Amino acid sequence: MQALPAGAAPAPQRQMLVGVSLAVVAMIMITGSMLAVWSLQRTRAIDEIGSWLPDGVTIPEVATNVMLLAFVGICVFAQWAVYSAKRADHGHATFALASTAFVAVLVINAQAFVYQEMGLGISDGTYAAMFYGVTGLFMVLMIIGVVFSAVTAFRYMGGRVHDHEIVAAHAIYWYATAAVFAAIWFVVYVTK
Amino acid sequence: MTTIETSPEVAAATSSDADSGRFLASVADWLTSTDHKRIGRLYLAGGLLGLLDAVAISALLAVELLDNEGFVLDSGALPQLLDAQRIALIFGSLLPLAVAMCVAFVPIQLGAKAIAFPRLATTGFWMWFGGLILAGVALINDGGTLGFDSDMVDLFIVSLGLMAIGVTATAGSVATSILTTRAPGMTMRRVPPFTWSALVFSIGIFLVMPVFVGTLVYLFLDHRNARTGFGGNTGIFDWAGWLVTQPASFLFAIPAIGVLVEILPITFKKRMPARGLMFTGIALIGVAAFGAVTQQNLQNLPWSGSQLSGDDIEQKVRDLVPYSTFNLLPVLGMLVVMVIGLVIARPRRGMRVNVTAGFVLSFFGFGMIFVGMLGTVFYAIDDLGLQGTVFEGATLISIVYGAALAVMGAVAHWAPKLWGRTINATALLVLALLGMTGAVLAVFPHYISGFLGQEAGPIYSDGDLLAWNILVLVGHSLFLLTVVVFIVLTIMSTMGHDDDLGDDPWDAQTLEWMTTSPAPKDNYAELFVVHSPEPLLDLKESTTTADRSQA
Numbered sequence: 109m110q111a112l113p114a115g116a117a118p119a120p121q122r123q124m125l126v127g128v129s130l131a132v133v134a135m136i137m138i139t140g141s142m143l144a145v146w147s148l149q150r151t152r153a154i155d156e157i158g159s160w161l162p163d164g165v166t167i168p169e170v171a172t173n174v175m176l177l178a179f180v181g182i183c184v185f186a187q188w189a190v191y192s193a194k195r196a197d198h199g200h201a202t203f204a205l206a207s208t209a210f211v212a213v214l215v216i217n218a219q220a221f222v223y224q225e226m227g228l229g230i231s232d233g234t235y236a237a238m239f240y241g242v243t244g245l246f247m248v249l250m251i252i253g254v255v256f257s258a259v260t261a262f263r264y265m266g267g268r269v270h271d272h273e274i275v276a277a278h279a280i281y282w283y284a285t286a287a288v289f290a291a292i293w294f295v296v297y298v299t300k
Numbered sequence: 301m302t303t304i305e306t307s308p309e310v311a312a313a314t315s316s317d318a319d320s321g322r323f324l325a326s327v328a329d330w331l332t333s334t335d336h337k338r339i340g341r342l343y344l345a346g347g348l349l350g351l352l353d354a355v356a357i358s359a360l361l362a363v364e365l366l367d368n369e370g371f372v373l374d375s376g377a378l379p380q381l382l383d384a385q386r387i388a389l390i391f392g393s394l395l396p397l398a399v400a401m402c403v404a405f406v407p408i409q410l411g412a413k414a415i416a417f418p419r420l421a422t423t424g425f426w427m428w429f430g431g432l433i434l435a436g437v438a439l440i441n442d443g444g445t446l447g448f449d450s451d452m453v454d455l456f457i458v459s460l461g462l463m464a465i466g467v468t469a470t471a472g473s474v475a476t477s478i479l480t481t482r483a484p485g486m487t488m489r490r491v492p493p494f495t496w497s498a499l500v501f502s503i504g505i506f507l508v509m510p511v512f513v514g515t516l517v518y519l520f521l522d523h524r525n526a527r528t529g530f531g532g533n534t535g536i537f538d539w540a541g542w543l544v545t546q547p548a549s550f551l552f553a554i555p556a557i558g559v560l561v562e563i564l565p566i567t568f569k570k571r572m573p574a575r576g577l578m579f580t581g582i583a584l585i586g587v588a589a590f591g592a593v594t595q596q597n598l599q600n601l602p603w604s605g606s607q608l609s610g611d612d613i614e615q616k617v618r619d620l621v622p623y624s625t626f627n628l629l630p631v632l633g634m635l636v637v638m639v640i641g642l643v644i645a646r647p648r649r650g651m652r653v654n655v656t657a658g659f660v661l662s663f664f665g666f667g668m669i670f671v672g673m674l675g676t677v678f679y680a681i682d683d684l685g686l687q688g689t690v691f692e693g694a695t696l697i698s699i700v701y702g703a704a705l706a707v708m709g710a711v712a713h714w715a716p717k718l719w720g721r722t723i724n725a726t727a728l729l730v731l732a733l734l735g736m737t738g739a740v741l742a743v744f745p746h747y748i749s750g751f752l753g754q755e756a757g758p759i760y761s762d763g764d765l766l767a768w769n770i771l772v773l774v775g776h777s778l779f780l781l782t783v784v785v786f787i788v789l790t791i792m793s794t795m796g797h798d799d800d801l802g803d804d805p806w807d808a809q810t811l812e813w814m815t816t817s818p819a820p821k822d823n824y825a826e827l828f829v830v831h832s833p834e835p836l837l838d839l840k841e842s843t844t845t846a847d848r849s850q851a
Binding site for chain 1: 416417420468472475476479480481506507509510511513514515517518521522524525526528529530539593
């Protein structure tokens with residue numbers, strides 16, 4: 109049998125971008141569904157007992173607002189990394205990636221502060237279980253993001269400076285996480 | 301000169317150690333493999349065992365129906381058996397078998413040397429498999445949606461989450477492969493139909509499974525702690541049961557539909573007409589994903605009593621839109637596939653037809669899936685009074701058994717690329733008839749008794765329905781025999797002697813038949829450029845033309 113003509117070397121495949129985009133779809137779906145169930149349970153609770161937030165529980169709004177503002181920084185740093193990587197500015201790219209991870213750790217710290225201030229036990233009813241469900245998922249996303257930033261930075265520092273795709277994928281991840289937190293912030297911390 | 305003499309005992313021991321070392325290395329190589337064909341075979345093996353489990357449990361539950369007033373089996377075990385049936389049908393067989401086909405066959409159809417993110421695909425398999433084992437452990441120890449052991453109920457929820465995440469991870473590998481590793485010249489319009497169905501399935505999984513996992517997070521935390529908002533363990537099915545019924549199961553059956561669409565043009569020796577329309581038909585079935593993520597078990601028509609009168613038109617339209625979207629659109633997709641299939645099969649002068657076991661099995665499978673979808677269309681109409689009857693269970697059985705038959709067809713079709721040998725065609729054709737008979741008997745009697753009002757569950761009021769339930773038991777038993785024989789035939793094929801059928805035993809059209817049988821670890825020695833959806837057919841035709849002009 110004859111063979112088809114052999115092709116040239118494969119083009120850049122952008123697997124990381126596509127893979128992260130799919131992960132972002134999953135992230136949006138899971139958060140969206142959890143917030144939808146949250147809204148449903150909130151409506152039911154208000155209809156039945158008149159309130160959703162348990163008595164005596166106060167949300168530290170300063171901390172949650174600062175977390176939202178911190179995501180502006182995270183997105184700027186992530187985009188700075190993309191900008192620098194495209195211009196082969198290794199120093200700035202590495203610094204931007206490290207800064208992204210650092211601010212993300214600050215957000216995790218702020219979320220821990222929110223937990224401590226609210227003093228809500230996970231067994232204290234439906235609100236508590238759902239609150240820790242939503243925010244716990246967010247913490248998991250943050251930790252994955254920090255690991256992603258660290259891996260990207262180490263790959264970059266290790267000499268894979270032409271691998272811009274992972275830096276762009278890293279930025280997409282953080283944009284999506286920012287959108288996810290904005291939704292959580294509005295539904296859980298503002299609407300209450 | 302020094303001579304070192306090795307005693308026969310020492311030599312034998314050394315040889316034995318080496319053999320066991322080689323065996324262990326081989327096992328480790330399989331378990332940690334990043335070769336998509338091996339990952340696909342692992343999924344296939346797990347899925348076939350899960351299918352065996354699902355059919356056996358279904359047969360047991362059919363035995364229970366032989367006594368309409370009492371219990372044949374231990375009544376305490378029935379809740380776990382009912383859970384086990386649903387979980388085995390969806391998570392144990394339908395999902396892993398669909399993923400198995402996608403992982404094993406899609407990269408090679410794309411002309412790719414490997415699957416994207418192979419370690420993710422392997423990790424996905426082990427998460428799914430671990431979850432399946434844990435689900436079994438939880439159910440055996442009084443867990444599940446109606447279990448009394450609280451820790452085992454928690455374990456059951458975790459196991460569902462593990463399986464869902466595992467399948468999603470592997471689907472991510474499949475979708476990324478299709479989007480990024482196609483051979484040069486293979487546009488999305490030129491991908492083989494099975495690959496297209498795999499893409500629709502994979503993206504659907506990404507839309508559906510996260511919603512399911514998010515719900516499980518709430519269910520776990522609530523059940524573990526407060527148990528106030530979600531109804532405890534009995535609430536698990538209320539909140540998460542939508543994944544183990546329709547229309548979610550339509551989505552999981554899409555690759556099985558793709559198998560028939562793939563084999564049709566090969567059988568009738570034609571190029572596929574209206575390719576874009578065929579792809580649209582397959583994608584329409586994927587609309588079922590959106591029905592699933594609305595988290596309702598039923599998009600029904602609650603027009604009780606008012607039927608086709610002009611009363612309350614606005615409410616009727618509101619009911620009709622979700623009903624049509626999630627129940628009728630997938631059926632419309634199936635109809636599109638069927639019409640184009642009929643166009644392909646339309647007789648013409650001099651037409652050669654090559655009916656293989658793969659075609660027959662996938663054709664029967666497609667038919668049963670369609671029967672299941674049609675059943676759901678009727679089930680959702682309140683005025684028919686089918687809700688709460690055995691009808692719903694029969695629709696799910698129809699879809700899963702249909703998909704299982706199609707998977708058997710896929711394995712028969714692509715076996716040469718996986719392990720270099722075909723499966724006995726005559727035996728498979730007999731098996732196809734046996735399996736189809738079993739599936740029909742397992743489904744249609746419950747469709748009928750559903751219309752006659754047989755309640756779902758082990759107790760039903762009308763003893764005259766016994767005859768239908770005996771037929772259902774016969775059906776499940778025949779299907780169980782089909783699965784067992786298919787597994788035996790497959791094992792015999794993998795261990796048998798090489799059959800000299802060449803690299804293209806079915807006179808096929810797509811890229812995967814250009815590589816050797818079995819395909820090497822990296823699939824292709826070189827990268828091919830394709831210029832049409834049927835590159836191999838192009839090549840054959842150009843070769844024939846060249847030969848004629850030389851003659």
